[in-house]
Amino acid sequence: MNKLFLKKITYYFLANFFFTLPKKSKGIILCYHRASNSKVDDKNDPNNSLTVSIQEFRNQILKIQSKYRIVSLKEFLLHINSDSNEFLVVVTFDDGYYDNFSDLLPIISELKIPITIYITTSFLSKNKSYIWWYELWHYIKSNNKLIFDGYNYDISRYKNKLHIFNIISRTIINRENENSWQELKSKIKKFNGNKISNSINLNIKQLKMLKENDFVNIGSHSVNHLNMSKLSIKELNYELKKSKKILEKILKYKITDFAYPFGTENEVTEREFIETNNSNYNNAVTTYNIPIMKGCNPFALPRVGIDNSINHKNIFGLLSRYSYLIKDLFKNLKL
Numbered sequence: 001m002n003k004l005f006l007k008k009i010t011y012y013f014l015a016n017f018f019f020t021l022p023k024k025s026k027g028i029i030l031c032y033h034r035a036s037n038s039k040v041d042d043k044n045d046p047n048n049s050l051t052v053s054i055q056e057f058r059n060q061i062l063k064i065q066s067k068y069r070i071v072s073l074k075e076f077l078l079h080i081n082s083d084s085n086e087f088l089v090v091v092t093f094d095d096g097y098y099d100n101f102s103d104l105l106p107i108i109s110e111l112k113i114p115i116t117i118y119i120t121t122s123f124l125s126k127n128k129s130y131i132w133w134y135e136l137w138h139y140i141k142s143n144n145k146l147i148f149d150g151y152n153y154d155i156s157r158y159k160n161k162l163h164i165f166n167i168i169s170r171t172i173i174n175r176e177n178e179n180s181w182q183e184l185k186s187k188i189k190k191f192n193g194n195k196i197s198n199s200i201n202l203n204i205k206q207l208k209m210l211k212e213n214d215f216v217n218i219g220s221h222s223v224n225h226l227n228m229s230k231l232s233i234k235e236l237n238y239e240l241k242k243s244k245k246i247l248e249k250i251l252k253y254k255i256t257d258f259a260y261p262f263g264t265e266n267e268v269t270e271r272e273f274i275e276t277n278n279s280n281y282n283n284a285v286t287t288y289n290i291p292i293m294k295g296c297n298p299f300a301l302p303r304v305g306i307d308n309s310i311n312h313k314n315i316f317g318l319l320s321r322y323s324y325l326i327k328d329l330f331k332n333l334k335l
């Protein structure tokens with residue numbers, strides 16, 4: 001038995017144990033990206049963390065349902081201000097991937113669980129669509145050298161590829177080196193075309209079909225998926241209002257729900273909460289990793305990300321708010 005294994009066992013034991021303690025939190029909003037049937041063809045792709053298999057997704061939902069009710073975002077918003085002590089679960093998906101339509105939709109209909117899918121509107125159109133994290137990895141994977149910010153990187157080894165992917169991703173998210181990114185982006189576009197984005201995103205027709213399903217609610221995830229805290233007020237308002245308008249025009253339906261791109265404390269703060277409130281939305285979700293308490297600001301709703309490292313067997317550990325405390329404890333003790 002190695003140390004990591006022991007650490008994991010102890011962590012989940014404690015998380016599950018504390019989960020049985022009396023709780024005040026109103027529930028949890030889960031943030032998925034993709035649930036897919038397809039086999040992973042590039043095991044090294046860091047973006048794989050965004051995808052859970054359909055089988056695993058089904059197992060997670062069944063496990064959650066054995067103990068809790070999964071409700072729509074709308075019902076959850078009413079619940080937040082109620083006196084009920086019930087712990088409720090909400091399921092959301094971000095970005096707008098093709099497999100939300102092809103693989104997830106049948107499962108949603110079968111399990112009859114309400115979900116909200118947040119759409120980045122520029123991903124919908126073939127020419128503008130650019131899911132940079134997939135395009136960037138494809139380029140890095142296929143090349144041995146890369147120039148970024150005046151530096152020449154040797155990326156022949158996997159370790160280096162991953163390292164440079166993380167460095168460039170951080171730079172893009174923080175909008176620190178826009179010129180270098182635009183330069184690299186045009187090189188990637190020449191090399192990849194838009195083929196990766198076009199093969200994994202939803203198109204307008206599929207989006208309309210998703211909306212026709214009674215269990216699916218559609219929200220906005222901005223126009224261009226940018227770090228909102230780095231935008232001017234004018235740009236921020238464009239992202240909020242334009243995406244809402246585009247979706248309302250396509251779906252002929254009032255869009256009231258918003259998800260901030262990336263969504264951590266680094267990308268969204270008070271200014272974004274206020275502007276979203278002023279843009280005719282009714283609520284917005286972050287990826288702040290904190291419990292949802294009664295009276296919580298509806299424009300700053302925390303969510304917990306589910307990546308492919310989560311297993312249904314320990315999902316209750318993840319649902320536990322105490323798991324955050326325990327995680328911190330482990331981090332501080334450097335176990």
Ligand SMILES: [Zn+2]
Nearest residue numbers: 094095261262
């Ligand atoms: Zn996103």
